[in-house]
Amino acid sequence: MTKIAADLRQALRTNPDDSYDLIIRVEGDLAERTADLRAAGIDVKRQFKLTNSLQIRCSGAEALRLTRAGWLVRVDSNKPVRAFGR
Amino acid sequence: MEPPENKIVKTLMRSIERAPDEHTQIPVILHYSVSQRVMRYTEYMPGVRFGRRYRLGPFSQLDATPEAIRILAANPDVVRIYQDMPVHVFVDYSVPHIRVPYVWQQHLYGDGVRIAIVDTGIDQSHPDFQGRILNTHDITGETVQDGCGHGTHCAGIAAGSGAASKGKYRGVAPRASLLIAKVLRNDGSGMMSDVMEGVEWAVDQGAQVISLSLGEACSSDGNDPLSELCEAAIQRGVVIVSAAGNEGPMSYSIGSPAAAPSIITVGASSDLDRIAEFSSRGPTADGRVKPDITFPGVDIISARAQGTSMGTPVNAYYTSASGTSMATPHAAGLCALMLQASPTLKPSEIKERLMSSARDLSFAPNAQGKGLVDAWAAVGPLVGNPTPSPMPEPELPEPPGEAVPGMGCIPGLIKYLLK
Structure with a gap:
């Protein structure tokens, strides 16, 4: 499985200074990853222990750097959802 | 004369x-x-x-x-x-239509089963939910009070007691307990991460069934953070039902989390047993058949949150609405009845039982799944298949x-x- 979808990678490359709302899946202890990311200046919004994932906000350049980390399993955009009633 | x-x-x-x-x-x-x-x-x-x-x-x-x-x-x-x-289809029509009253005859009303409604919150003052909301969690910052009406309507279909209608608009599991996560704002929108937090909270609270009448509008292959988190919750023994979406009749219109393989993906049918045009169609982006099953979802009358105008209000306590959102809590309620009948059922067994007992409506699998659910066919074998008392023909309201x-x-x- 690829770590990042091609269209997201392209967006990060095209706009490296923009801020992105992302969900990353990681290996290892979630608390340690959170501490490491915060130390690196990345805003960690939420932890999801069911899938060992984090919601983060960072620049496109920072996100691309993250994809090189061995403990990073995958990066996805945080997408909008809505109610299905009317 | x-x-x-x-x-x-x-x-x-x-x-x-x-x-x-x-x-x-x-x-x-x-x-x-x-x-x-x-x-x-x-x-x-x-x-x-x-x-x-x-x-x-x-x-x-x-x-x-x-x-x-x-x-x-x-x-x-x-x-x-x-x-x-x-003309509207009341819960008192849709519920008998899928033969839920036969299940009630076995004294199965969802007692003690915990259903989580992860949605726009709830009107906690509504008489149909009194004494059964175990806990709430607001992720939006708006308070858990439902300013949209969507979550309250869904909760009423799954587990409304019908107290404000003398039992007429009773939901599928009218004695189930409710956990309410407000993950969508009062405008009915939110982010995938909000839903993920809501699902995790529900799992932590001991939810046995999670109802998701929401999702993203574009096609998914089920490999996205929300779908994967739902899969993880199902692995822990929680049943999750998800609306197929309202992007039909286009094919490839099943998004996240409905595209998750183990989730029970619910399409919507009308009172005439036709697939609602709006009901999203499969296959998923990776070619799997979805939805899994169909429940009534057109012009369903259920609980109305105080002061909201979602759908077509009937009176102060009830409103009519359509969508796979309305079909989904029917499924959540039925799963609760099944779990009351047989608490050790696994999510995969519940899904299989629902699908194998469905009535084929003769539409394409990617429109109807296995067909319209038959509650009695799904639950009857769990309670020894007794011969139920004759059920009055459901009256159109x-x-x-x-x-x-x-x-x-x-x-x-x-x-x-x-x-």
Whole structure:
């Protein structure tokens, strides 16, 4: 499985200074990853222990750097959802 | 011979009395005797705009002024005149339609089963939920009070007691306990991460069934953070039902989390057992068949959150709405009944049982899944397949707030035509 979808990678490359709302899946202890990311200046919004994932906000350049980390399993955009009633 | 004024049903009489003037055209359904004379008569009658004639019964639809209606009532060939009105499917129709009352006969009402509604919150003051909301969690910062109405409507379908309607609009599992996560703002929108937090909270709270009447609008292959988190929750033994979406009838319109492989993906059918046009169609982006199953989801009347205007309000406590959102909590309620009957059932067993007992509606698998659920066929074997007492044929409801003697206005007409 690829770590990042091609269209997201392209967006990060095209706009490296923009801020992105992302969900990353990681290996290892979630608390340690959170501490490491915060130390690196990345805003960690939420932890999801069911899938060992984090919601983060960072620049496109920072996100691309993250994809090189061995403990990073995958990066996805945080997408909008809505109610299905009317 | 019946006096002419008795041929005009009360609802129509009220409309005549309230008509602003004598030129107002009121939509009516005319029930005439087998004689065809009245048909020819109405086509050329002043004050009448002829609509259509029904082939299966002695009825026609037309618009008529108050005076023309009175003249028609005096015609010996006219049996009765009804007001033509919008028709809704009440929970008290949709629930019997999928044979839930047979399950209730076995004293299965969802007692003690925890259903999480992850949605727009809930109206905690609604009489239909009193004493059964175990806990709430607001992720939006708006408070858990439902300012949209969507979450309350869904909760009512899954587990409303019908207390504000003397039991008429009772949900599928009317004694189940509720966990409420507000993950969508009052405008009905939110982010995938909000839903993920809501699902995790529900799992932590001990939810046994999670109902997700929400999702993203684009096609998914199920490999996205929300779908994967739902899969992880299911692995922990929690049943999750998800709305297929309202992007039909296009194929490849199943998004996240509905595309998750183990989730129970729910499409919507109408009261006539047709797949709702809006109901999202499979396959998933990676070619798997979805939805898995179909539940009623068109014009469903259920709990209304105080002060909201979602759907078509019926009265202060109930409103009518459509969507796969409305189909999904029917499924959540039924899963709760199944878990009460057999607490050790695994999510995969519940899904398999629902799908294998569904009634094939003869639509494509990527529209209907396995078909319309049959609650009794799914639950009956869990309780030894007793012979249930005869269930009254589900009555199509009267129009909201209207009580009409005799055959019951438009629903009665529909029943007649369907027969």
